[in-house]
Amino acid sequence: MRTWIEKQRNIIDFTLSSLARRKGKNVALLLVYSLLVFLLASVMFFTHALRKEASLVLQGAPEMVVQRMAAGRHELIPHRYLDAIRSIRGVSGVHGRLWGYYFDGVTSANYTLVVPEEAAPAPGHIAIGQGISRSRLATTGDMISFRRYDGTPDALIVQDVLSARSELVSSDLILISEQDFRKLFGMQDGLSTDIVLNVRNAKEVPTVAAKVQKLLPDTRPIMRSEILRTYDTIFDWRSGIIVVILSAAVLAFVIFAWDKASGLSAEERKEIGILKAIGWETSDVLLMKFWEGTVISLSSFLAGVLLAYVHVFFTPVVLFEPVLKGWSTLYPEFRLIPFIDPYQVATLFFLTVVPYTVATIVPSWRAATIDPDSVMRS
Amino acid sequence: MIELRDIRKVFHAGKSYALTAVDGVSLSLDARKVTVLRGPSGSGKTTLLSLVGCMARPSEGRIMLGDREITSLPERFLTEIRRTTFGFIFQQFNLVKGISALENVMLPAYPLGEPHAGLRKRARELMDLFGILPRESSRAEWLSGGEAQRTAIARALINDPPVIIADEPTAHLDTKLSREFMDIIARLKAAQKTVIIASHDPLVYESAVIDRVVTMRDGKLAAEQQ
Numbered sequence: 001m002r003t004w005i006e007k008q009r010n011i012i013d014f015t016l017s018s019l020a021r022r023k024g025k026n027v028a029l030l031l032v033y034s035l036l037v038f039l040l041a042s043v044m045f046f047t048h049a050l051r052k053e054a055s056l057v058l059q060g061a062p063e064m065v066v067q068r069m070a071a072g073r074h075e076l077i078p079h080r081y082l083d084a085i086r087s088i089r090g091v092s093g094v095h096g097r098l099w100g101y102y103f104d105g106v107t108s109a110n111y112t113l114v115v116p117e118e119a120a121p122a123p124g125h126i127a128i129g130q131g132i133s134r135s136r137l138a139t140t141g142d143m144i145s146f147r148r149y150d151g152t153p154d155a156l157i158v159q160d161v162l163s164a165r166s167e168l169v170s171s172d173l174i175l176i177s178e179q180d181f182r183k184l185f186g187m188q189d190g191l192s193t194d195i196v197l198n199v200r201n202a203k204e205v206p207t208v209a210a211k212v213q214k215l216l217p218d219t220r221p222i223m224r225s226e227i228l229r230t231y232d233t234i235f236d237w238r239s240g241i242i243v244v245i246l247s248a249a250v251l252a253f254v255i256f257a258w259d260k261a262s263g264l265s266a267e268e269r270k271e272i273g274i275l276k277a278i279g280w281e282t283s284d285v286l287l288m289k290f291w292e293g294t295v296i297s298l299s300s301f302l303a304g305v306l307l308a309y310v311h312v313f314f315t316p317v318v319l320f321e322p323v324l325k326g327w328s329t330l331y332p333e334f335r336l337i338p339f340i341d342p343y344q345v346a347t348l349f350f351l352t353v354v355p356y357t358v359a360t361i362v363p364s365w366r367a368a369t370i371d372p373d374s375v376m377r378s
Numbered sequence: 379m380i381e382l383r384d385i386r387k388v389f390h391a392g393k394s395y396a397l398t399a400v401d402g403v404s405l406s407l408d409a410r411k412v413t414v415l416r417g418p419s420g421s422g423k424t425t426l427l428s429l430v431g432c433m434a435r436p437s438e439g440r441i442m443l444g445d446r447e448i449t450s451l452p453e454r455f456l457t458e459i460r461r462t463t464f465g466f467i468f469q470q471f472n473l474v475k476g477i478s479a480l481e482n483v484m485l486p487a488y489p490l491g492e493p494h495a496g497l498r499k500r501a502r503e504l505m506d507l508f509g510i511l512p513r514e515s516s517r518a519e520w521l522s523g524g525e526a527q528r529t530a531i532a533r534a535l536i537n538d539p540p541v542i543i544a545d546e547p548t549a550h551l552d553t554k555l556s557r558e559f560m561d562i563i564a565r566l567k568a569a570q571k572t573v574i575i576a577s578h579d580p581l582v583y584e585s586a587v588i589d590r591v592v593t594m595r596d597g598k599l600a601a602e603q604q
Contacts, residue, residue, distance in 0.1 A: 003491035010488040010497070014481065021476030267475070274472045277433060278486040278533065279461030281454060372460075373428035 008291075011284065015291040029257070030300050036253045037304025037352055038311070039246055044344045045312040047239035052339040054231045058224060062093070062196035063205055065222045066212055076191040081216055088211050090200050096192025098181050102146065102174070107135040113174045115181045123179045125159035131171030133161045149186035156180060258359055269367050276372035285368040286361055293360030297353040305345065313338045380407040380430055380541070380572075385439035387425050387597075399425040400436070401597035408590075409540070412563060412573040414583040417594035423576035424469075424545050426594070430574060431464045431543045432456045461486065465534030467544040471526045473518035473533075479525070480505065480514040483532045490537070497536075504532040508562065524555040531562060541572045548579045560585045 019026050066085065068077040079096060086094050098115035111132060121127055128138065138144050138158050146154045162170045182189070199205045209221040264272075272285055387400040400422045407413050407430070415423040428434045429441065432448060435456075441449050448459060465486075473482045483501040505511045508528040513521060521529060527547065534542055544563075548556040556579065564587040566573055575582060583591045593600040 005491075006493050007489055007491035010484075010491070010494060013494070014477070014485070014488055017477045017481060270472075271474055274474060275485070276457075277460075277466060277468070277472070279457060279537065280486075280489055281457045284489040371434050373425075373433035 011288050012291050015288050015295060019292060019295060026296065030296060032253060032256065033296065033300035034303040036249060037301050037348065038307045041305045041308030041348060042311050043239050043242045044348065045308055045340060047235045048341050048344060049312065049339045051232060051235045055228055058228055061224055063198045063224055064196070064209060066195040066197065067220045067222065069218055069220050076187065076193060077195055079190045079192065081195060084215050085195060085197060085212060088208055090204050091197050091208060092200060093198040094195060096195050098178060099193050100185055109135060109172065111172050111174050113176050113181060115178045116175050120177050121159050121175055123177045124157060126156045127160040127162055127175040128158055129162045129170040129173040130164050132174065146184060148184050154184060257356055264363050264367055272364065272367045273370065273372060273374050276368065282368040286365055289361050289364035290357060293357035297356040301349060301353050379409050379444060381442040383440045385429060385436045385441065387429060388437045391437060399597055400429065403599055405592065405599065407574060409572045410570050411589040412567050412587055413590045413592060414588050415576045415592050415594055416578055416583045418578060421594040422597040423594055427543050427545055427574065427576050431466060432460045461537060463539055463541055465537065465539040465542045467530050467534050467542065467547050469546040469549050471530040473526055473529060475519045476517060478515045478517060479510065479521060479529045482518055482529055483536055486533060487536050501532070501536060504535055508532055523550050524558065527551065527559065541574065542566055544573070544575045546577055547575060548577065548582055553581065556581045560587055563587050
């Protein structure tokens with residue numbers, strides 16, 4: 001075992017000296033390779049973390065949302081629908097929600113206004129998200145003006161600024177009392193934006209959805225699983241766009257790396273001949289080439305993945321933010337919680353490290369099987 | 379002892395441009411003696427050396443290393459024999475460029491898995507023996523002709539082989555360096571090494587250290603002198 005380790009050590013030693021001989025070329029390769037892994041890993045980490053974050057947020061969401069539809073559009077829902085839904089067996093926690101959007105001409109941004117079910121602000125007060133706080137330069141105790149549905153002005157006092165940790169979902173959020181909400185939008189009592197409910201047995205959710213639709217034909221039940229699927233689709237689509245754009249870069253790299261790894265120069269061939277002539281076996285030469293490929297590809301892979309990790313989870317993801325996060329006047333400023341899918345990392349590993357290492361070994365194998373006496377005759 | 383029995387080597391066999399480099403050579407090479415294969419360019423000296431050193435296989439005939447017939451051995455075993463039995467000094471020295479002289483000397487021992495520190499020590503001792511230790515960290519391409527050759531000799535000796543094979547070792551050396559090389563051969567002979575040299579340099583085959591000169595011409599043995 002010790003002999004085996006020493007052999008690997010000696011050969012790695014020689015491999016490193018060999019790589020150092022073509023320093024410029026190998027450093028350039030290492031940089032391009034790392035950059036490529038960095039870009040791909042950034043997209044993967046970012047979309048995965050966003051998706052995970054979204055799914056965590058939605059975990060606390062109600063099992064089902066029921067919206068009333070009129071002419072194919074979302075319409076306010078009367079409270080009598082609540083009783084009809086409560087009559088379905090297995091349904092619990094049925095209540096109406098009040099939420100809507102408000103366009104603020106001052107910042108040219110849309111805010112999301114929500115009346116929370118619990119701990120709603122007192123009438124005349126609101127709690128605002130970090131994005132609004134930044135754009136309106138408002139903090140606790142300040143007053144924010146609104147224009148009601150009929151054009152009359154209204155001013156509400158900021159009671160609280162929502163925690164930065166929830167910024168992904170609360171950047172543009174305003175929590176408001178039911179009274180102020182109805183006044184602002186001119187919404188009558190007895191109407192809600194939509195209805196939410198929970199289902200005791202998760203397997204019954206599709207059945208309950210079918211019953212709601214049968215009982216209230218002008219409604220649209222939306223299941224939590226459907227929302228999750230939509231999120232997945234959106235992020236898959238966005239990351240797909242990036243990957244398509246990057247594919248040109250990937251292709252260019254593949255050609256470059258293939259040329260570098262597979263094309264043995266006359267000098268490299270001669271070296272292989274010398275090594276064989278002085279007593280190296282074909283397998284020793286291949287071992288050296290294996291280490292050469294591994295040193296380059298593994299260090300690039302690790303550097304790229306590490307940089308991508310820092311880029312995605314510890315910096316503002318400047319490269320992909322606008323495309324992957326969506327676009328809005330109120331960009332949420334948030335740090336993603338590091339979620340990494342080992343399967344994705346393994347895929348990236350097999351798509352980058354393995355092909356490069358193979359591309360290094362195959363031509364060397366051809367060269368290493370030549371008779372060592374070619375050195376004598378050269 | 380190395381024995382060659384009716385050895386024939388044909389390159390590109392079966393093709394219209396086939397070339398017979400060695401044609402029916404039978405020869406016994408004694409252990410612990412210095413033998414020179416002499417002959418003009420193209421006489422088959424180098425090919426015969428590569429056959430003796432297990433670098434190539436003969437097209438016909440047998441080679442015995444002691445009691446062992448080695449012509450039919452698989453590649454792996456031939457490499458093993460090459461590594462443990464022969465040390466090579468090539469005409470062009472064939473040092474690996476870009477790495478230090480010391481690393482070049484250590485290179486043949488790398489696959490054997492000897493601890494690095496011990497190997498390094500041995501390599502430095504050999505370099506010291508040939509007076510090139512001050513140049514240990516110089517890259518191979520920075521060495522002078524004589525230094526490069528002595529590095530190549532140290533490399534040939536790193537695995538302590540019993541047989542040293544040298545192909546036209548003085549072809550790129552001036553008279554002074556050639557004499558120095560022959561002094562080294564005398565030291566190797568004194569150290570009980572078997573030395574086989576291919577050369578057409580009178581400075582080599584007329585040297586007092588040589589035990590036997592075998593003359594070749596057109597791939598065949600032409601004459602012999604003790």
